[in-house]
Amino acid sequence: MCGAIYNVTDFPLLEPILDMAGYSESEIEKVLGKKECRPTDSVLAMVPTREGPRLMPATWWLKLDKRTLKPDTRWATFNCRSDHILTSKLHTIPPKSFRSVVVANGFFEWQPVYSGGRLFTDLTEAEQAKPPKPIRKQRYLVHTPGQLMLLGALCKHWLDEAGEPKVSTGIITLPPHPRFLDVHHKSFPLVLKPEELEDWLNPKVEHSAFEALFGVTDVRVEVEAQAVNDGDFSALDTEPFVLRPVG
DNA sequence: CCAGACGTTGTT
DNA sequence: GTCTGG
DNA sequence: CCAGACGTTGTT
DNA sequence: GTCTGG
Numbered sequence: 390m391c392g393a394i395y396n397v398t399d400f401p402l403l404e405p406i407l408d409m410a411g412y413s414e415s416e417i418e419k420v421l422g423k424k425e426c427r428p429t430d431s432v433l434a435m436v437p438t439r440e441g442p443r444l445m446p447a448t449w450w451l452k453l454d455k456r457t458l459k460p461d462t463r464w465a466t467f468n469c470r471s472d473h474i475l476t477s478k479l480h481t482i483p484p485k486s487f488r489s490v491v492v493a494n495g496f497f498e499w500q501p502v503y504s505g506g507r508l509f510t511d512l513t514e515a516e517q518a519k520p521p522k523p524i525r526k527q528r529y530l531v532h533t534p535g536q537l538m539l540l541g542a543l544c545k546h547w548l549d550e551a552g553e554p555k556v557s558t559g560i561i562t563l564p565p566h567p568r569f570l571d572v573h574h575k576s577f578p579l580v581l582k583p584e585e586l587e588d589w590l591n592p593k594v595e596h597s598a599f600e601a602l603f604g605v606t607d608v609r610v611e612v613e614a615q616a617v618n619d620g621d622f623s624a625l626d627t628e629p630f631v632l633r634p635v636g
Numbered sequence: 637c638c639a640g641a642c643g644t645t646g647t648t
Numbered sequence: 649g650t651c652t653g654g
Numbered sequence: 655c656c657a658g659a660c661g662t663t664g665t666t
Numbered sequence: 667g668t669c670t671g672g
Contacts, residue, residue, distance in 0.1 A: 390645075392655040428655060429672045450672090452642080462671080464643040467655070478642050482649055499656070501646095519647075526656090562644080575645060 390468050390562045390576040393497040394426040394449070395530060395622070397433055397537065400494075407444070420446035424622070425497070428467035429460045434558050435490040435590060436544045442590040444492070447544060451486070451559030452479065458547050458555055469543050469559040471579060471603035474596055480543060488589050488596065489544035489558050490581060495532025496540070498573045500616070502527060508571040517574070529572050530617045530624075533610060539586065541579030541602075564606050568632055572614055579603075580610045608632040 397403060398421050407417045420431045426449060434447040450460035450467050460466075466479065469486075473479075480486035501523035503512060512520060532538055544558040562576035569577055579602060581589060588594050602609075615629035 390655075427657085427672055460672085464641095465645070465655080466643055468644055470644070473643085478650060478652095480642095482642065485649095497655090522647080559643095573645095 390498075390573060391496045391540075391560050391578055392427075392499055394430075394432050394491065395494040395496060395532065396421070396424055396426050397492060397494050398422070398424055400537070410444070412445075416446055428465075429462075432558065433492045434542065434544060434556065435492060435586070436546075436556050436558070437487050437489070437590050437592045438546075442586075445556060447489070447491075447556040447558040449491075449558060449560075451543060451545060451557050453545070453547060453555075453557050455547070458549050460557075466559050468562045468576070470576070471561050471563050474543070474561070474603060475600065480596075484545045484547060486543040486545055487592050488599075489542045489556075490586065490589065491540040491542045491558060491560055493538045493540060495530050495538050496578065497617075497622075498529045498531060498614075499526040500529050500572045509574045510570050520574075527616050528619050528622075529614050530622060531572070531612055531614045533580070534613055538612075539581040539583065541581050541589070561603075564604065566606055566608060566632060568630075569614070577606070577608075580608065580612060582610055607635050609634050 404417055404421060420433050426432045429450045431446040432449045435442050435444055452461045452464055452466040454461045502525050503521055503523050541561040542558045544556050547555045549555055561579040563579055565574055566577040612632045613629045616625040616627045617623060
């Protein structure tokens with residue numbers, strides 16, 4: 390899930406805002422200088438701090454090595470399954486996990502295309518259980534057109550040897566959305582609504598207050614999925630499809 | 637008791 | 649730090 | 655997750 | 667083909 394983040398590099402005024410907020414040129418470059426962010430890269434995140442929620446760069450890999458503060462790639466912690474949030478030790482070991490938000494233009498998935506041009510839902514039940522090797526993969530952009538995408542995430546606060554705070558983050562994945570199976574059949578990220586941010590980023594509110602969100606397979610925010618070119622992410626000449634909230 | 641894990645996705 | 653497996 | 659490497663010896 | 671790095 391979320392093979393890459395479509396970063397918010399071109400969002401008007403973001404650079405001067407980060408500059409005014411005290412970020413160094415290199416910190417800003419690290420998170421705004423890339424259109425496509427991969428796991429272990431820096432992404433832009435809203436994280437709870439003693440001073441309240443702050444927008445800052447975060448390493449997109451939740452578990453870091455506590456000595457080097459480099460991603461601990463023994464475990465794939467760029468995603469966090471929603472059904473493990475309340476139970477996994479990963480989130481209670483120090484530093485414990487807090488809720489955060491990855492702010493993005495959208496994210497990319499690579500749609501597997503199987504022999505005969507079939508997509509996942511064209512496969513037999515037996516094939517779906519163990520999908521064959523795809524003959525190719527088609528890049529898709531999934532986004533909320535005209536708006537930033539607010540991806541529900543968890544984060545950890547670390548201190549480096551110089552006593553500087555560093556933040557790592559992982560994006561929360563829900564069970565698969567039935568209409569998204571052809572693009573990605575395993576999971577779908579938790580997309581938050583702006584009005585949910587205040588409680589979401591309040592560390593005094595317990596994770597269990599959001600339990601109802603963690604099993605949801607309906608989208609709650611309208612998102613569009615569009616096949617795009619690898620080079621410049623321009624739309625292919627195919628119809629996008631839209632996932633609309635029910636009701 | 638100690639040692640070791642602590643995770644997700646996609647695979648033949 | 650804390651739970652699980654042996 | 656995808657992209658990219660996949661190797662050794664001798665060097666400023 | 668498979669592992670590593672990001």
